[in-house]
Amino acid sequence: MPQQKTSSLKTYFDELEETNGDDEFRVWLSRAFDARAELATFFADRREGRGTRRYIGFLKGSFNLSFRFSFDDGKPDVTIRFPKPGHTATALRDEKVVNEEVQIMEYLRQNPNSPIPRVHSWGLLAESPRQLGPFIIMDYVHGTLLSTILRQPDTEDVVLNPNIDNRMLDKIYYQIAGYMLQLSQLTFPRIGAISKDNATSTWHVTGRPLTYNMNELATVASYPVDQFPTGPFDRASDYLKSLANEHILHLQTQRNLANNPKIAQKRFIARHHFAQLIPKYYPKDSGVCIPFCDDLRPANILINPETLQITAILDLEFTNAMPAAFTYDPPWWLLLTGPDLWLERDAMEEFVALYEPKMELFLSALERAETERAIEGRQKAGGMALSSRMRESWRSGRFWFDFAARKSFDVDMVYWAAFHDDGDGKEVERLGGMACADMESFIQMKMEQLEAYKEECTARFSSEL
Incomplete structure (x- = not known):
């Protein structure tokens, strides 16, 4: 298949929304640092043991900020973690902490070998010191981020070191593969957030699936949050249709997604054709759903740099029971950064050439884990x-379809690189009557949106000079 250029389809954030979020976070950060003494007392009342407390420092991630404290009673250091306002949508913060972190951490810690930090306490916005936000108090775990160990030095891009020893990778991959294998044995009948029924001590899917993509759309894309799903899904095909609609509404509402009519048309075609691919990759509903974390990757895994043993898996936010097929995809992060980095520079073939050897190394480690754990990798839903x-x-090609399904900011690049057929040039005709008729009015709307957006940006940022 001829290689399609995808670099022009890189999706940019709404700069106005991104700036507003950064401003909101800076104001909150000042409040949070001013509250450190109060946080220390708050800690002491919510952990086992006693002792003199001491502030150690802070840890900043993409969506969370944590303050670390130590005590002189010999027990582990602890951290209190808050979702970062402006970087986590205000309307989603409580939900993110309760349904997407606390519940899933308790569920996964049922396995005694699970590398999940122990939670001491948690609470919602109303229960937090100075109303700083929903929080989790957990053990601090020592280690180095796996991405730091694996990344190529002396480069801004977080990409895998091309000279890394495969024996090191094999040892690390084996541990992650074993963890993923354990997860693959945990099944639910619905798609959504997992929670515990305290009366029966059983676990069920009770809430909507809150995803990494939803948070991105809510914070940097001007997406209408009242249009997100409101409950769980019973069928994978229905959930995929919801994701396809999410992509299309994103295209309609983020004003700076198309710099010219040609880009607007290509995005329109990509997102509508993506929806048409659902029956191909999800022809029937298996009814099996497996806990899946949107953000499980080396940047959220701690490792002992001397022994190469994993010490903790962090940031389990956005973990839901998801279609089993998501778990059945090879990991997208084997080169540390996802394929979007290569698609942005029209380097699909380069990505494949680099990715496939690492995929085979990972799958070899997984096969060893399947054999050595004496379960032969058998799934509850079948025998493969x-x-x-x-x-x-x-x-x-389902790897590409599922990646695009979860990534509103990358779906256009993935479609034109992985699914577009250059053969007949009938992309518009294949849209179908209603979508085809709507395309011209859509393009006009995007150009009008863009002009209004540029004017607003000029007024906003020129006033700040």
């Missing part, structure tokens, strides 16, 4: 090993 399912996902 997880490693075989991952190879099938890559072979069939």
Whole structure:
């Protein structure tokens, strides 16, 4: 298939929304640092043991800020973690902490070998010191971020070191593969957030799936949050249709997604054709859903740099029971950064050439884990090993479809690089009557939106000079 240029389809954030979020976070950050003494007392009342407390420092992630404290009673240091206002949508902060972190951490810690930090206490916005926001108090775990160990030095891009020893990778991959294999055995009948029924001590899917993509749309894309799903899904096909609609509404509402009519048309075609691919990759509903974390990657894994043993898996936010096929895809992060980095520079073939050897190394480690754990990778939903399912996902192209399904900011690049057929030039005709008729009015709307957006940006940022 001829290579499509995708660099022009890189999706940019709404600069106005991004700036507003950064401003909101800076104001909050000042309040949070002013409250450190109060946080120390708050800590002491919510952990086991006693002792003199001491502030150690802070840890900043993409969506969270944590303050670390130590006590002289010999127990582990603890951290209190807050979702960052402006970087986590205000309307989603309580939900993110309760449904997407606290509940899933308790659920996964049922496995005694699970590398999940212990939670001491948690609470919502109303229960936090100075109304700083929903919080989690947990053990501080020592270690180095796996991404720091694996990344290529002396480069701004977080990409895998091309000279890394495969024996090191194999040792690390084996541990992650074992963890993913354990997760693949946990099944639910619905798609959504997992919670515990305290009366029966059983776990169920009770809430809507809150995802990484939803948070991005809410914070940097001007997406109408009242249009997000309101409850769980019973079928994978219905959930995929919801994601396809999410992509289309994103295109309609973020004003700076198309710099010219040609880009507007290509995005329109990509997102409507993506929806048409759902029956191909999800022809029937298996009814099996597996806990899946949108953000499980080396940047959220701690490791002992001397032994290469994983010490903790962090940031389990945006973990939901998801279509089993998401778990059956090979990991997108094997080169540390996802394929979007290569698609932005029209380097799909380069990505594949670099990714496939690492995928085979990972799958070999997974096969070893399947054999050594004496479960042969058998899934509750059928007889195929997880490693075989991952190879099938890559072979069939479902890896690309599922990646695009979860990424409103990358779906256009993935479509034109992985799914577009250059053969007949009938992309518009294949849209179908209603979508085809709507395209011209859509393009005009995007150009009008863009002009209004540029004027607003000029007024906003020129006044700040």
